[in-house]
Amino acid sequence: MTVISVIGCGYLGAVHAAAMASIGHDVIGVDVDAERIAALAQYRPPFFEPGLPELLSAGQESGRLAFTTDIGAARAAAVHFVCVGTPQARNGLGADMAFVDAAVDSLLPQLDTGDLVVGKSTVPVGTAERLAPAIRERGAELAWNPEFLREGHAVEDTLRPSRFVYGVPAGKAGQRAAAKLDEVYADGLEAGISRLTADYATAELVKTAANSFLATKISFINAMAELCEASGADVTVLAEALGMDERIGRAFLNAGLGFGGGCLPKDIRAFMARADELGADQAVGFLREVDAINLRRRERTVDLARQELDGSVAGRRIAVLGASFKPNSDDVRDSPALDVARMLAREGAQVRVADPQALDNARRVAPELDYATTAAEALTGADLVLLLTEWAEYRDLDPQDAGAAVARRVVVDGRNALDPHRWRSAGWTYRALGRP
């Protein structure tokens, strides 16, 4: 058992804290957001994540998990995970490092000789090297241990990640840091999960490179969707056939409205900005195109809506199904669905948005839109239906029932999630990205 502090209790930190308590560690979660801490202390995660409420209550009832706004509480811990946000800076593509810097500054006075600080936030390469000296001055050591969790699967991904990556300094200090992380992650290591140790820069790059690769794969198939649209081909069949080649693999080849959320968009932009600083901008110049392809899919979806409404969406009633950036999450950060809904509203459409979990967050960032608590309510009287986040309940909609609610049976499937044959048989005009 290790006594752990987790600094920053958002998606990453709250799940990490609860998961570490569930495998027997003593964990104190610290955040500067008092509202967030109060919610966590009442077993309420400030966001939707399957399995997390149960871990929060079990952990706090066992006495192994607590939350506070008092950074002084971190003094009792020997291993400190830094899990604060690294959003895109307001004035450019780079990451805003103010939260990481402030978190480490506040942690420094709490450190004892022999403590280990573990960065988990996604940071520009070179960050750990920059932060390490101040930590060493306190007699503590720094490791960088990037996180690969997927929202919607965060608990399972934290407890059973695809791999553990430790960025540690060379020599004995690095070996001691790795040994401490091995103790923290003993449960996963015993279950056979691979562990790689590397220098700081490599560990930081693993995370950015992984997200860049995933974003590239999505934009690759979306670029193919553009070609399918130009040539009359079907991207869903193309993706199926490509995915059968094991060198390519089927995952992340679902053509549609593209990626969003609090990670991929800002991570590829921060990577370009950092590469530029390092004089290696040409190496990741392709990411500019990856980003552009991704954003073009949103424009294309709006084009399809216009086409299906005889050239203008102004004054027309549009039902948007989905607000979160992906299903099983209430995260609306850089959500393609919400972006499209707002673009349509700006063109004068009467947009009504439904989402099973993300309505509160969506209302906060897009108060100008109308919201419906159920899909049925959003569909009522609609001239056009857009499926923009592929929640299971939208995939499973009955086209006959949906048809009875709308004014016109026209659907744009922004996620290639519906069965065109079934919807067309029920009298719907079915349009999708990358399909005839």
Ligand SMILES: NC(=O)c1ccc[n+]([C@@H]2O[C@H](COP(=O)([O-])OP(=O)(O)OC[C@H]3O[C@@H](n4cnc5c(N)ncnc54)[C@H](O)[C@@H]3O)[C@@H](O)[C@H]2O)c1
């Ligand atoms: N969300 C994901 O799926 C995911 C996955 C892997 C990696 N990451 C990375 O993890 C990091 C955190 O992302 P997130 O999605 O959890 O962000 P988030 O915005 O949900 O959470 C960040 C939290 O840090 C808190 N915070 C800010 N400054 C603080 C300080 N000085 N002291 C204590 N707390 C402070 C905020 O109040 C907030 O609760 C980012 O670098 C992100 O790229 C996120």
